[in-house]
Amino acid sequence: MWDGEDGKDDGEKWDRLKELLPRDAVGSKIVVTTRSHLSDSDINLYDKMLQSLQPNLNLQELEVVGYRGMRFPSWLSNLSNLVRIHLENCTRPEHIPPLDGIPSLEDLLLTDMESLEYIDSEGVGGRGVFFPSLRELRIFYCPRLKGWWKKSRDESTIEGLRMLCFPRLSSLKIRREN
Secondary structure (H helix, E strand, C coil), X not given: XXXXXXXXXXXXHHXXXXXXXXXXXXXXXXXXXXXXXXXXXXXXXXXXXXXXCCCCCCCCEEEEECCCCCCCCHHHHHCCCCCEEEXXXXXXXXXXCCCCCCCCCCEEEEECCCCCCEEECCCCCCCCXXXXXXXXXXXXXXXXXXXXXXXXXXXXXXXXXXXXXXXXXXXXXXXXXX
16 A cells, blocks of 8 residues: 655655565466555656556556546556456546457456546447346446446447446446435
């Protein structure tokens, strides 16, 4: 857990954070937690922190709680062995990177993401099976959520329509309020 350590400059905070991060953790879990008392001036540090993680490609679980950066790192889409992704109380990101390229994903939780508008802003998914292994999808308190993706092509034709397909989904929970 990284709690920010107020009063230290970005370099000191970053050095402290790097000491806490697991390296070469095969098949394990990474939990990144930040505290809400950190200042808004640390936004760039948050983005730098998460982008610089570079977790092992065999990572199976990722939990991010209280992230105050503006965007999630692009490497999130490349973790093809992830089974579980929990993003909680990440109040600034408006979208997350495309997750449909993670065939092993079984559990996706998005909660208390106040600014989230689109789960996939790039609109790249949607052809064929979307999440072949997803069993549980939970979306709680994402008040600005408009849809899964932004419209990126003409959806007035059959070719332009994209459907979500979750062949193993056994639990879907969506709540607007806490």
